[in-house]
Amino acid sequence: MRNEMTMEFDAISENEAFARISVAAFISFLNPTLEEMSDVKTAVSEAVTNAVIHGYDGIEGGKVVINCLIEKDVLHIEVIDKGKGIENIERAMEPLFTTKPELNRSGMGFPFMEAFMDDLEVISEPDKGTIVQMKKKIGCTSWIEDEE
Amino acid sequence: MRNEMTMEFDAISENEAFARISVAAFISFLNPTLEEMSDVKTAVSEAVTNAVIHGYDGIEGGKVVINCLIEKDVLHIEVIDKGKGIENIERAMEPLFTTKPELNRSGMGFPFMEAFMDDLEVISEPDKGTIVQMKKKIGCTSWIEDEE
Amino acid sequence: SGEIKRFLRDDGMVKVSRTLKENGWKIKQTAEKISYEQGREATLEEISKLTELSIEDIVMAMEANVEVESIYKSVYQ
């Protein structure tokens, strides 16, 4: 089974819940557990929030793109912005590292994505933007077994 | 206030719920009533189902596109397929008209979209595809008043 | 019919349907109360305040209700 969707929306914080709910709805036919569902929602929230707050910090009219692909029981998600990009990716991914302490950012976005998903890759270039790629196996495959 | 999103997904019936939930989540910050939300969901469901069942009837690999734009308190939705198209749009929109009586289709998709939304327009060309455009004013604008 | 079974099986949300249905019931009660008192339809924000459920939870709970209705729809078709 293969199922694919892509969405693009205005980089405003109001759309973070929308993005999270949409991805949850998209994967729901894979019959995930509540925990898997909540893991994916958390990871998507963190990635979208980063795109809005860091990527498009002070830039008007930005767009966030989410690509989702389900292949068998593996979910692939990409969250893409065309914003400021990240200079030092390794450092950005360290727990507690944040460039926005004044906004009460915890520096735990990337560590959460890493913990809640099976795989995390970050591709970024200053002034070009950032691509966050995540993968997760969704355990309950009853839906796939039932397929004829 | 302006907010825009667009999504594209595989034309399979499993994605109908996903589309409906996503649009509901997208409009939720407009502070709709339950009835307004359910009207929009019904209209989206009918349009997406039509794209999958009629537009891509027997065609593999089709994609459905949904464009949503919120301008002030008006929601604009487009549901687009690149499938078979409709020969006689006027006749297709008549209550109870269906080309698939064998699937227990009720022929009430377009009449429902018309009833639940404020405006419905259908653009279609045989073998090119179909664009369903709908508009609805979402009544409660407290969210907009709250904006400074 | 097969349609209903496919529906229940395909939709992972059925798993969480118990809480969602309870929330759905709470939401409908609250919406009715507000519209009775105010003489107009309740908005999402008002329902959210009174039920202490997030907008997100309300959207999901209403989806669970749609599903229940769709099941009935397929039964009566």
Ligand SMILES: Nc1ncnc2c1ncn2[C@@H]1O[C@H](COP(=O)(O)OP(=O)(O)O)[C@@H](O)[C@H]1O
């Ligand atoms: N999409 C992005 N665009 C630009 N910079 C980013 C992006 N995502 C993350 N960053 C950088 O990586 C840092 C760490 O991100 P994260 O772990 O989510 O913590 P926080 O968001 O709390 O700062 C951010 O403070 C920011 O400097």
Ligand SMILES: Nc1ncnc2c1ncn2[C@@H]1O[C@H](COP(=O)(O)OP(=O)(O)O)[C@@H](O)[C@H]1O
């Ligand atoms: N996206 C579409 N592509 C091709 N034909 C369509 C499309 N949407 C609707 N139609 C045609 O219009 C008819 C009426 O649609 P509708 O009112 O939704 O009733 P039903 O779906 O129950 O047949 C359909 O039977 C079909 O012939």
Ligand SMILES: [Mg+2]
């Ligand atoms: Mg973050």
Ligand SMILES: [Mg+2]
């Ligand atoms: Mg129809």
